[in-house]
Amino acid sequence: MALNDRQLDRAFRALTDSTRRWMLEVLLEHDATVLQLAEPHPLSLPTLLQHLGVLEKYGLIRTYKVGRQRICSIVPEPDALFAAERRLRSVMWARYGTRLGSIPEDYPRMRASVRVR
Amino acid sequence: MALNDRQLDRAFRALTDSTRRWMLEVLLEHDATVLQLAEPHPLSLPTLLQHLGVLEKYGLIRTYKVGRQRICSIVPEPDALFAAERRLRSVMWARYGTRLGSIPEDYPRMRASVRVR
Numbered sequence: 001m002a003l004n005d006r007q008l009d010r011a012f013r014a015l016t017d018s019t020r021r022w023m024l025e026v027l028l029e030h031d032a033t034v035l036q037l038a039e040p041h042p043l044s045l046p047t048l049l050q051h052l053g054v055l056e057k058y059g060l061i062r063t064y065k066v067g068r069q070r071i072c073s074i075v076p077e078p079d080a081l082f083a084a085e086r087r088l089r090s091v092m093w094a095r096y097g098t099r100l101g102s103i104p105e106d107y108p109r110m111r112a113s114v115r116v117r
Numbered sequence: 118m119a120l121n122d123r124q125l126d127r128a129f130r131a132l133t134d135s136t137r138r139w140m141l142e143v144l145l146e147h148d149a150t151v152l153q154l155a156e157p158h159p160l161s162l163p164t165l166l167q168h169l170g171v172l173e174k175y176g177l178i179r180t181y182k183v184g185r186q187r188i189c190s191i192v193p194e195p196d197a198l199f200a201a202e203r204r205l206r207s208v209m210w211a212r213y214g215t216r217l218g219s220i221p222e223d224y225p226r227m228r229a230s231v232r233v234r
Contacts, residue, residue, distance in 0.1 A: 018122035
């Protein structure tokens with residue numbers, strides 16, 4: 001998975017905002033409409049659309065229309081996210097090794113959620 | 118490890134730049150002088166000092182003087198980096214599970230290096 005530095009920059013940049021992190025967490029679990037993503041947040045719709053625009057511009061999500069609803073979805077192969085995860089884990093592993101712990105046991109407690117109707 | 122969103126924002130922001138990623142990779146392996154960090158890079162010293170300043174402001178590294186040399190070092194417990202690594206791995210795990218692969222086998226090939234004299 002050869003990714004240039006610019007793509008890594010963008011993947012990490014996508015993750016610098018808590019709203020965008022939450023959106024990615026939701027969309028990594030399932031597709032969602034813009035309204036589903038907007039509902040749990042106190043942010044204005046334009047602000048949310050701006051965050052979605054950033055994720056789309058960086059190639060991490062795509063959106064498409066079904067009837068009158070706009071659906072958001074993670075791209076089929078989010079290479080930049082894979083590379084960012086791998087890079088961060090490998091450099092941390094070099095120093096801290098098994099202190100990183102394992103995810104599968106802990107994961108369910110950290111899961112993001114959004115109501116799906 | 119309870120970390121607020123702002124700390125996570127900062128950890129990911131520290132990682133948005135390839136020079137800072139490289140510095141962190143080196144410093145996670147061993148302490149280095151400013152000059153050792155500067156040498157392999159075509160960047161100006163002020164630019165490098167600015168990147169080191171960002172990492173220090175975000176609480177990821179500290180610097181101290183030994184004689185006339187300034188030494189850079191990862192903080193003893195870089196909680197924000199742990200949290201960022203864990204968050205990214207857990208959300209990716211939710212969807213891709215074992216496709217993330219394991220690091221220890223691959224790590225040595227990806228290691229950053231800097232000459233230590």
